[in-house]
Amino acid sequence: MTPQQDTVPAVRERQDTVLSVRDLTVSFTGARGPVTAAEGISFDLARGEVLGLVGESGSGKSTVGLAAMGLHDPSRTTVSGTVEVVGTDVVGAAEAELKALRGARIAMVFQDALASLSPFHTVADQLGEAYRLHHKDASRDRVRARALEMLERVGIAGARARDYPHQFSGGMRQRVMIAMALINHPDVLIADEPTTALDARVQRQVLDLLAELQREFGTAVVLVTHDVDMVAAATDRMLVMREGHMVETGPTHRVLTAPDHPYTRALIGAAPSLKTVPGSRLPTVDVPEPKSRTTARARPDEAGPSLAEVSDLRVEFGGRRTLLGRRREPTRAVRGVSLRLAEGETLGLVGESGSGKSTTARVLAGLQRPSGGTVRFDGRDIARAADDTALRRELSREVQLVFQDPYASLNPRRTVEEIVTTPLRVHTDMSRRERRDRAAELLTQVGLSADQLPRYPHEFSGGQRQRIGIARALAPRPRLIIADEPVSALDVSVQAQVLNLLMDLRDELGLSLLFVSHDLAVVRHLCDRVAVLHHGEIVETGTRDDVFERPQEAYTKELLAARL
Known part of the structure; x- marks a missing residue:
């Protein structure tokens, strides 16, 4: 891949340069021969400057960061070119020299x-x-x-x-x-996805701290990330990578407002923001767009038929006596939560880590026993489902989950066919041939193909694995899907693909969705109504427009203000 001539200008020499990378190429030894992870990377970093190294998983951006630290294993890695840290070339340097350099002149913060x-x-x-x-x-x-x-x-x-x-x-x-x-x-700090796993408010705090210390110490920073909003908020220049190559570089404002390369434009457009038109299709990278919906979806009436409802829900953990006979105070994960999900509605459950949103979702799925309150699904009391095998099995046909981690949620020893047909073996009397036909139909529905049924999870990308998880959830034809942070582990373009897929499936199948997330932009894009949790309590609930455009509670306003 050759960058456009006007897209990657010549790297210029500067007197205050503390990191200079020239024609960096990194190759790993694989079972099928060498694999080039980064090729022909060149840039300069001045003292006090912040460079955003942007790209999706597998683009080579972390490889460049590790090369700058001299952390690649020489027995399995070939590194060529030059990487000068304050005049010292890391490439080919002795281990003793690298140890003296790391921590003193260049340091790294990992994800x-x-x-x-x-x-x-x-x-x-x-x-x-x-x-x-x-x-x-x-x-x-x-x-x-x-x-x-x-x-x-x-x-x-x-x-x-x-x-x-x-x-x-x-x-x-x-x-x-x-x-x-x-x-x-140190003169140079490499920050490799330093806030990816953090909530929006904590992200903001960490980035503000990093910027403050960077200015105080005059440290130059390479911010490695796939988050376009973070790059916009925290960097002076950015370098976009794809499949190990540079595709575009320049001042951050210029690249974000007038990108030259089609990939950069697609990457920027794929990230939902609080300004993105809710419910619109998100642009994707190198993925053919499915046919557009012919009719606009009407937002469900809040007063319509109720599918799921919790009232004064309380969940406590612990509280038992210790070996010395002392009583431990219980942890109150959920404190009097009341909410309602209508037929065909998408409800966003928003909150930071520890707010109780995943616990509430697990109660609705029948996986967590509540300590108090009422829990109903389609008029039935399901509060005891976690302790009642028959009720849990009955509920699991109508309520299915899509989990956060597409790598951990699929059994690596089972084929895609076995994974997708598992709910069918439990809930139906279909023959093996009928189950296989249903699995083939589901894979096609989520944008994969029937010929992928014999393959194993490790043969798929993260986004494809999440599609398999969605296909598994759809198998028994549920009425409610609970999606617990289903796109937080994905790159922005893959995230866009999965969000578009969820919107299409919701509209085509008439599904109800409980969407659990700490990403406000994603929730605003997808959901009809929003409930905001804080320390186990709902502090605000309302329509998407009410919560995002006319928030009433101080905590909601704080969350929105913290969004990068």
């Missing part, structure tokens, strides 16, 4: 902070170790003081210094990672 931090050491010890590696003469008191200073600098009280990573929230763990990366004031 999964919990996996990146040691579960066996306190956060103060881990920060202190990062400082001690480059200040071997520092006294123990100086190391500890420096660790506490950085914790305070990222907004974590010194009293938490002796806590372990699992005792922190996701946002606080990411703050610890940022403190560790910046404790030695």
Whole structure:
């Protein structure tokens, strides 16, 4: 893939350059020969500048970040070109030289902070170790003081210094990672999807903190992400990658408002925002658009027939006595939630992590026993479904779930045919031939093909796996689908494909949808009504337009303001 001549200008030399990449190519040794993950990448990064490295999964953007740190395994990876960090070429450098460079001149913040931090050491010890590696003469008191200073600098009280990573929230763990990366004031910081797993409000807090520290220390930042909104909010320049190649680069404002390359335009258009026309089809990348719907969908009347309803729902966890006989206070995950879902309606359940939205969804699916309140589906009391096998089986035919992680939710040892036909074996007396025909029909319906039935999940992309999960949910012809964060793990263009598919299936089959998400733009695009949860309570509910255009509650306004 050759970038357009006017799309990727020549990289210019600058006196304040702290990271210079020239013709970087990275290849991995695979079972079928070498695989090139990045090819011909060139850019400069000036001191204090923020560059957005943008692309979908598999585009090579993380490969470039790891190459800048010299983290590729030389026994399985071939790296050519030059990557100069403040004058030192990382490519071909000795391990001792790389160790001296990492943490002191260039540092990295990874996506999964919990996996990146040691579960066996306190956060103060881990920060202190990062400082001690480059200040071997520092006294123990100086190391500890420096660790506490950085914790305070990222907004974590010194009293938490002796806590372990699992005792922190996701946002606080990411703050610890940022403190560790910046404790030695490096010249370059590589931030690889640093907020992907975080809620909108926490995302905003982490990005604001990163920007503040970056300005204070004069650090240059490479922000690796697939989130176009994040790039718009946080970067000076951006470089768009696709299939290991550069397709476009330039000032962020220029690229986002007047992109030259068709792929860049498609990537920008595929991301729903609070300004996107609700219910409209989202542009997709390299995927033929299904035929447009011939009739506009009428929004269901809120006063129409009720399909599912919860009243004063309460869910508590724990509260048992310890071995010493002490009574533990229960965790109140859901506190008096009342909501109603009409026939054919799409209800968005919005909230941050820990707000109780997934717990509420599990109760409606019959997977979680409520501690109190009433739960009805089609007029039937289903509160005891989690403890009643017969009732749970009856309910599961009419209520199906689509899960967040398309990689973990499919059995890797079963073929697509076995996965999709499982509900049919449970709920119908179809013959094997009839089940196979139904599975072929469902794959076609979700945009795959019948000849993919014998394949296994690992042979599909993330978006294709999510389509298989949707096909499985549709198999028993349910009346309600509960989608729990079904697109949060997907790239924006794949997300657009799945959202378009859900809208089409909802309209064609007359499905009701309970859509659980922390992504406000996605909820606004898809849902008829919205319920906002905070600490286990519904703080606001109403039509899509009421909640997003005329919010009444302070928390709702705060969520909307935090959206990048």
